[in-house]
Amino acid sequence: MKTSGYAAMDANTPLQPFTFERRQLRPEDVAIDILYCGVCHSDLHQARSAWGPSLYPLVPGHEIVGKVSAVGSGVTQYKVGDSVAVGTIIDSCMECPQCRRNEEQMCYKGVTLTYNGKDRVSGDLTFGGYSNHIVVREEFVLRLPDGLDMARAGPLLCAGITTYSPLRVWNVGPGSRVGVIGLGGLGHMAVKFSSALGAHTTVLTRSEGKRSTAFELGADAVLLSTSPEQMASSAYAFDLIIDTVPHEHDLRPYLDLLDADGTLVIVGSLLDTPAFSNLPLIMGRRRIAGSPSGGIRQTQEMLDFCARKNILPECEMIKIQDIEASFERMERGDVRYRFVIDMASLAADQNA
Incomplete structure (x- = not known):
């Protein structure tokens, strides 16, 4: 699947438009059209290799909200049109004691990160939510409850x-x-x-x-x-x-x-x-x-809790073209309290 996004090509240059291919759906996969993606401080750290050498090109983003666009033949929990979310991890071994306890974020064999990681099957780089599409294994897709504002829900997936x-x-x-x-x-x-x-x-x-x-x-x-x-x-x-x-x-x-x-x-x-x-x-x-992030079951519990209690992060909406300026503001603490990218803004690059 041809996908458009923004990527860091190395640790020293600004993010720039980037076109790449998402994998074809495996039986257990869910394809998602990304509508919004939160901007996390770790996006900046990893784009700049601040936590050790990153894998480039690097498409950040692990606070993803969107709509299901297609499902693999073995998917049972989601259908086209469902509102869904994806957080910091997109796969784990699913077999170790931690995974069996629904604590996939602490998988003994290591998690597959939403970006700056490698696919467990193909070994290809994983690319995140600063893009218009993503493909994720069903078990790591979250249901977005009715009534939860999609435009503000993204930062719930990490912060x-x-x-x-x-x-x-x-x-x-x-x-x-x-x-x-x-x-x-x-x-x-x-x-x-x-x-x-x-x-x-x-x-x-x-x-x-x-x-x-x-x-x-x-x-x-x-x-x-x-x-x-x-x-x-x-x-x-x-x-x-x-x-x-x-x-x-x-x-x-x-x-x-x-x-x-x-x-x-x-x-x-x-x-x-x-x-x-x-x-x-x-x-x-x-x-x-x-304490790291939570497991998939607990993350779903949190989303449902937020819907019941009407809890949402305080957000400022930005265009993807403004991501570098937003990174600079984030470093200065000049945001209350999270940036969220309206991924519809990607169309401006495609139409230029």
Whole structure:
């Protein structure tokens, strides 16, 4: 299938129009016309080889929303015209203990990434959602519930599930006390989910200017992490803290905020952590944990939850031709809170 998109040809040049062939449908495959694709910080990192050498040409995009255009002979769950979504992974071994537990994102044999990966069958590069079509194995296609705005649903497939998953794994609900560090693309979704699950939710921020926004998103309280007085008065205040900050920072100040048996969960891409004393962990039986994206079953649960609770990310719609400018704005933190590409804008290149 001839497909148009935007690709990074190397780590140093802007994304540019790119034409390529999607594979012919296998029996288990679903073909999707992409209508919208969210812009994730990891799209920029991988386009620039910031997380190690990327595979070029690279078509980013793993927050995909569209309509089924064709199905393989063995597909039973979807039909042409269905509204569907695709997230960060498009295949796994389906046999290991993690896959059998519906935790495909932690497949022991490694997942197939939606982009910057290799197809498990052919070995071909996988190309993502900055394009007008995609072909995905049925088990990794998600049903988009009725009533969920397709134009805003894309970021749920990464920012959404990345913050929803730890809240579910750590059994957050009424009576839980949850802190959220950072109020960007991930953080604003963590606040919405935590609040909707019934937890008392506090935003931990360095900026007093985030206070009104935090309350608008559903927070019950705001804790200014630059205030020694506020931090000291919040000792033992949280059962769970979700850390969404995507760059190196000191975890030590947050450990004293955890109650006994409390957990600090890192979901931001924190590659290096300054050294700190482990005494607060030992004395409080506290934990520092990490959490990746969720499995397919849990991601579907999240989408259904969002439809019931009317939860959507705050988005700014862009044209694909503006992707480089959007990357630059994203690096500056100049977006509230996620960009979404209207893939209909690809037609402008095709008609030029």
